[in-house]
Amino acid sequence: MTMSNTGGRRKPPTIHDVAREAGVSRGTVSRVLNGGHYVSPAAAESVNAAIRRTGYVVNRHARSLITGRSDSVGFLLTEPQERFFEDPNFNVLLRGCTQALAAHDVPLLLMLAGTDDERRRITRYITAGHVDGVLLVSSHSGDPVAEELRAAGVPLVACGKPIGLGSKVSYVAADDRDGARDMVRHLLALGRRRIGVVTGPPDTPGGVERLAGYREVLAEAGVEADERLVVSGDYSRASGEAGAERLLARVPDMDAVFVASDLMAQGVLTALQRSGRRVPEDVAVGGFDDSPAAVAASPELTTIRQPWDRISTEMVRVLLAQIGGEDPAAVILPTELVKRDST
Amino acid sequence: MTMSNTGGRRKPPTIHDVAREAGVSRGTVSRVLNGGHYVSPAAAESVNAAIRRTGYVVNRHARSLITGRSDSVGFLLTEPQERFFEDPNFNVLLRGCTQALAAHDVPLLLMLAGTDDERRRITRYITAGHVDGVLLVSSHSGDPVAEELRAAGVPLVACGKPIGLGSKVSYVAADDRDGARDMVRHLLALGRRRIGVVTGPPDTPGGVERLAGYREVLAEAGVEADERLVVSGDYSRASGEAGAERLLARVPDMDAVFVASDLMAQGVLTALQRSGRRVPEDVAVGGFDDSPAAVAASPELTTIRQPWDRISTEMVRVLLAQIGGEDPAAVILPTELVKRDST
DNA sequence: TTCTCTACTGTGAACGCTCACAGAAGCATG
DNA sequence: CATGCTTCTGTGAGCGTTCACAGTAGAGAA
Numbered sequence: 001m002t003m004s005n006t007g008g009r010r011k012p013p014t015i016h017d018v019a020r021e022a023g024v025s026r027g028t029v030s031r032v033l034n035g036g037h038y039v040s041p042a043a044a045e046s047v048n049a050a051i052r053r054t055g056y057v058v059n060r061h062a063r064s065l066i067t068g069r070s071d072s073v074g075f076l077l078t079e080p081q082e083r084f085f086e087d088p089n090f091n092v093l094l095r096g097c098t099q100a101l102a103a104h105d106v107p108l109l110l111m112l113a114g115t116d117d118e119r120r121r122i123t124r125y126i127t128a129g130h131v132d133g134v135l136l137v138s139s140h141s142g143d144p145v146a147e148e149l150r151a152a153g154v155p156l157v158a159c160g161k162p163i164g165l166g167s168k169v170s171y172v173a174a175d176d177r178d179g180a181r182d183m184v185r186h187l188l189a190l191g192r193r194r195i196g197v198v199t200g201p202p203d204t205p206g207g208v209e210r211l212a213g214y215r216e217v218l219a220e221a222g223v224e225a226d227e228r229l230v231v232s233g234d235y236s237r238a239s240g241e242a243g244a245e246r247l248l249a250r251v252p253d254m255d256a257v258f259v260a261s262d263l264m265a266q267g268v269l270t271a272l273q274r275s276g277r278r279v280p281e282d283v284a285v286g287g288f289d290d291s292p293a294a295v296a297a298s299p300e301l302t303t304i305r306q307p308w309d310r311i312s313t314e315m316v317r318v319l320l321a322q323i324g325g326e327d328p329a330a331v332i333l334p335t336e337l338v339k340r341d342s343t
Numbered sequence: 344m345t346m347s348n349t350g351g352r353r354k355p356p357t358i359h360d361v362a363r364e365a366g367v368s369r370g371t372v373s374r375v376l377n378g379g380h381y382v383s384p385a386a387a388e389s390v391n392a393a394i395r396r397t398g399y400v401v402n403r404h405a406r407s408l409i410t411g412r413s414d415s416v417g418f419l420l421t422e423p424q425e426r427f428f429e430d431p432n433f434n435v436l437l438r439g440c441t442q443a444l445a446a447h448d449v450p451l452l453l454m455l456a457g458t459d460d461e462r463r464r465i466t467r468y469i470t471a472g473h474v475d476g477v478l479l480v481s482s483h484s485g486d487p488v489a490e491e492l493r494a495a496g497v498p499l500v501a502c503g504k505p506i507g508l509g510s511k512v513s514y515v516a517a518d519d520r521d522g523a524r525d526m527v528r529h530l531l532a533l534g535r536r537r538i539g540v541v542t543g544p545p546d547t548p549g550g551v552e553r554l555a556g557y558r559e560v561l562a563e564a565g566v567e568a569d570e571r572l573v574v575s576g577d578y579s580r581a582s583g584e585a586g587a588e589r590l591l592a593r594v595p596d597m598d599a600v601f602v603a604s605d606l607m608a609q610g611v612l613t614a615l616q617r618s619g620r621r622v623p624e625d626v627a628v629g630g631f632d633d634s635p636a637a638v639a640a641s642p643e644l645t646t647i648r649q650p651w652d653r654i655s656t657e658m659v660r661v662l663l664a665q666i667g668g669e670d671p672a673a674v675i676l677p678t679e680l681v682k683r684d685s686t
Numbered sequence: 687t688t689c690t691c692t693a694c695t696g697t698g699a700a701c702g703c704t705c706a707c708a709g710a711a712g713c714a715t716g
Numbered sequence: 717c718a719t720g721c722t723t724c725t726g727t728g729a730g731c732g733t734t735c736a737c738a739g740t741a742g743a744g745a746a
Contacts, residue, residue, distance in 0.1 A: 011411070012471055014702055025726045030704060038724060057471035061407035062702035066731045068354070070404070075453070085434040095428055098453050102461055107468075109450045110418070110441050118445055125450075128355055128400035357732055368696045373734060381694055405732035409701045 013054040022050035033058060071106055073319060074131040076122065078113045078138045078145050088292055089308050090137070093159065096312025097135055104320060108135075119145050127152045133323045135315050138162065155322040157315045161205045161330075170328040172314045174306035176206055179335035180213025183258050183286040183304055186337055188221055192256035192284055196229040198243040198268060200260045207232065210260045210288060229254065233264050240267025248275055255283055256343075262287040262294040265301055269342070284343040299341035307333050356397040365393035376401060414449055416662060417474040419465065421456040421481045421488050431635055432651050433480070436502065439655025440478055447663060451478075462488050470495045476666045478658050481505065498665040500658045504548045504673075513671040515657045517649035519549055522678035523556025526601050526629040526647055529680055531564055535599035535627055539572040541586040541611060543603040550575065553603045553631060572597065576607050583610025591618055598626055599686075605630040605637040608644055612685070627686040642684035650676050 015033075019026045024043055031039050032047040039047075050056075064070050075097055077084055084090040098108045109131060113119045123145055126134060133155035138146055149156055150169055158171040187195050197214045200207030211230070218225060228250040233239030240259060244267065247254055257272075259265035265287035269279060277283050279299055287294055290305035314331045322328060362372045367386055374382050375390040382390075393399070407413050418440055420427055427433040441451045452474060456462045466488055469477060476498035481489055492499055493512055501514040530538050540557045543550030554573070561568060571593040576582030583602060587610065590597055600615075602608035608630035612622060620626050622642055630637055633648035657674045665671060 015704095016702080026703080027705085027726060028724085031725090034704085040724060043725080057467055059408070059471075059702050060473055061404045061413070062731090063704070064404040064731095065402070065408055065702080065733085066704045068731080072452075081438060085438055086431065088429065091428040091434070094453070095424060095455065098455050099457070099461075102455070102464065105464070107452045107454075107473075109415075110437070110453050111450075112438065112441050112445070114442070118442075121445065121448070124400055128402075130403055130450075358734095359732080369733080370696060370735085371694085374695090377734085383694060386695080402732050405701090406734070407701095408703085408732080409734045411701080 012059075013056045014059070015056070017054055018047065018050045018056045021054055022046045068129065069132050069323075070130055072109055072131050073101060073106055073323075074109045074111045074122075074126060074134045076111045076113065076126075076134050076136050076138075076145070078119075078136075078143050081112055081114055084137065089289065089306070092308040093137070093312050096309050097316055100313045100316035104316075106320070113145055123148050126154055133157070133319045135159070135319060136162075155319060157319040157322065159311065159315060161209075163203065163205060168328055170318050170322055170330065172311050172318060172331040172333065173205065174311065174335050175332045176209035176335075177213040177216070179288065179304040179306070179337075180210040180258065180260075181217045182335065182337045183288070183302075184214050184217040185221075186302070186339075186343065187256040187258065187284055187286060188217070188223075190256070190284055190343060193223060194226075194229065194251060194254045195223075195256040195258060196244075196247040196251065196254045197231070198240055198247070198257060198259045198264055199230070199232045201232065201234055204235075206260055206288070210258075214258055226251070233260070233267075235261045235264060237263050237267040240264030241271045242267070244268040244271035245275075248272075256285070257283060258286045258288075260288050262289045262291045262297070262301055262303055265303070265342075266293050266297050269297055269299075269301075280341070280343050286343055290338050294338075294340070297342070302340045302343040303338050305336045305338050307335070355402075356399045357402070358399070361390065361393045361397055361399045364397055365389040411472065412475050412666075413473055415452055415474050416444060416449055416666075417452045417454045417465075417469060417477045419454045419456065419469075419477050419479050419481075419488070421462075421479075421486050424455055424457055427480065432632065432649070435651040436480070436655050436658075439652050440659055443656045443659035447659070449663070456488055466491050469497055476500070476662045478502070478662060479505075498662060500662040500665065502654065502658060506546065506548060511671055513661050513665055513673065515654050515661060515674040515676065516548065517654065517678050518675045519552035519678075520556040520559070522631065522647040522649070522680075523553040523601065523603075524560045525678065525680045526631070526645075527557050527560040528564075529645070529682075529686065530599040530601065530627055530629060531560070531566075533599070533623075533627055533686060536566060537569075537572065537594060537597045538566075538599040538601060539574070539587075539590040539594065539597045541583055541590070541600060541602045541607055542573065542575045543578055544575065547578075549603060549631070553601075557601055569594070576603070576610075578604045578607060580606050580610040583607030584614045585610070587611040587614035588618075591615075599628070600626060601629045603631050605632045605634045605640070605644055605646055608646070608685075609636050609640050612640055612642075612644075623684070623686050629686055633681050637681075637683070640685070645683045645686040646681050648679045648681050650678070 015026050015029050019029045028039060028043055029047050032044050036044055101108050111122050113122050126149060134149060136146055136156055136158045156169050158169055160173045161171050162169050199211040231243040231246050233243045257268055259268050265285055268285055272279055272283050279285055287301040287303035290303045294301040294303045310333055318329050358369050358372050362369045371382060371386055372390050375387050379387055444451050454465050456465050469492060477492060479489055479499055479501045499512055501512055503516045504514050505512050542554040574586040574589050576586045600611055602611050608628055611628055615622055615626050622628055630644040630646035633646045637644040637646045653676055661672050661674060
């Protein structure tokens with residue numbers, strides 16, 4: 001592409017101008033700019049005043065050219081973009097990351113890898129070192145772009161445990177298993193004993209961990225496992241509806257269902273009500289995510305809230321640390337049971 | 344902030360390496376990279392082969408340092424971020440802009456101006472020339488950040504007509520007035536004559552233009568204007584409900600309402616149904632936006648669709664043109680009537 | 687031949703910054 | 717008094733490009 005500088009903008013002051021203005025050398029100005037070690041208070045003061053007077057802003061390109069880093073990070077979304085952009089949690093995540101990065105003066109580059117062409121371009125862009133690190137939102141495991149970045153040694157922080165990638169990848173995730181435990185304990189505390197579950201797909205962290213939490217709590221409560229009470233969906237509303245129907249057909253006197261997503265839970269509610277059952281009197285329903293679907297449902301869903309705001313700040317913290325040379329890290333954040341009307 | 348290069352990444356090949364590999368000079372490689380004018384086919388071929396072999400990617404920082412442009416643009420959202428991030432149309436816009444820019448190999452920097460601190464930082468960042476232009480999403484008119492950018496001569500394209508800013512600002516917008524005309528004509532064609540309107544706030548383009556379209560069509564159809572049929576809301580569902588109640592109190596035999604947003608239209612439906620009126624038999628309701636609220640409503644809303652995908656690509660096109668030296672431009676795009684069950 | 691014109695190629699300088707290094711000054715220690 | 721150490725400062729080099737300019741070769745015209 002061609003971009004020519006359009007008129008109107010004066011060329012900004014350089015570090016040279018500031019140095020002259022402050023009566024010091026370029027080196028001293030640079031030192032003030034980067035931490036201010038080994039500068040006398042008098043010089044620092046003089047430089048700062050000159051910066052204020054001239055309105056100087058560092059030229060990041062020149063700095064990047066010599067340091068080799070870009071002081072910017074990419075926010076990479078691979079796979080089905082519609083689904084993510086429609087997900088309010090994703091929006092919270094994107095917003096949170098942008099703001100957390102802004103606090104460190106690090107710009108966020110939004111990268112959407114939809115087509116193969118985009119994947120190639122983005123991979124090249126990142127591995128060429130045009131960003132220092134990547135915040136990764138990838139639904140399915142074993143993402144090729146992510147794998148390539150990991151192999152290239154690009155600092156990477158995933159959102160949710162990346163199943164496919166090696167253990168060398170940092171990630172930040174909600175404690176799915178513990179959230180599931182909380183919900184099932186809650187259902188038990190209500191006196192329910194024939195508790196069904198509609199899990200997510202077996203290749204998603206949510207699917208695996210949430211089901212595991214369910215099983216753990218039932219086992220430790222001495223409730224005997226009944227595999228007829230376990231079905232799985234694909235996080236869609238329709239699959240929740242179908243799942244609930246299968247459960248009802250197998251275990252008509254089921255008195256509670258733990259559903260691995262709010263959207264599926266909406267489908268479960270529909271199926272239950274169509275079968276003439278009252279919620280929560282006959283069957284209690286617990287969701288997961290605390291999405292808008294939870295309050296849009298009737299009755300409003302009891303659900304598990306994931307701390308998306310904290311997830312975003314933690315992702316940024318871990319990524320910046322890793323860019324700074326620290327080792328990859330995994331952060332698991334606690335969830336919260338939100339009690340509403342469906343239990 | 345401090346970022347040190349973490350191990351693992353080799354330093355990438357430079358234009359020098361490519362030149363040596365291809366047996367030509369840096370200048371020739373550079374010419375191939377930028378358009379390929381004044382290079383012999385043989386040299387071009389040789390350079391391209393060398394680029395492929397070495398996996399060379401241009402160092403944008405070095406290029407930017409000398410050209411003075413960054414080859415990147417900012418996507419700036421000022422004002423209430425929650426509202427925008429929850430708006431699916433905003434998500435389509437953000438996604439569309441990112442993809443359209445990616446096709447030109449231009450990265451998009453997401454900038455959220457929430458706090459005053461962020462506003463300052465972003466303004467400095469942009470006016471320092473760290474982006475070549477800005478895609479602006481600003482709800483209210485006379486935004487101070489936008490005004491400052493305009494004054495600094497930064498190429499700017501707004502989404503929706505910016506009322507406060509001077510005429511020197513490019514913008515891309517849907518044809519609000521024509522959309523409103525279509526809807527009111529549609530209501531007239533259904534035989535309705537006592538058509539109410541719930542407009543948006545008078546300081547929003549949507550509010551002003553949509554009301555104007557309504558008035559125009561009624562006038563040209565020879566229906567006498569009745570100011571009792573005009574109320575305004577703030578785009579919220581509650582304000583739609585309140586507006587409908589006021590309309591019904593003033594004109595009980597109103598037989599249609601044109602509502603300036605789908606969300607408000609939901610409120611209008613609620614109020615109508617509570618008053619015992621059937622939609623569309625007694626009162627036809629037309630919305631605006633074609634948001635998910637439109638299909639979530641019952642009955643599903645007839646509404647006006649704004650071409651958000653085209654708006655995003657046009658914004659990018661106009662911005663890049665302006666960065667390339669062209670004059671600011673205004674683009675108005677046609678809307679579309681989406682007929683559903685509420686009329 | 688000689689000159690001009692076109693098509694192409696190479697070279698040095700510059701963009702604005704950081705970094706390594708050398709040096710100066712002040713102060714304590716041998 | 718020399719020596720070392722610490723704190724501070726200035727200087728030159730160089731990061732990887734593009735750009736202006738100079739230069740070459742070949743074709744065609746005078």
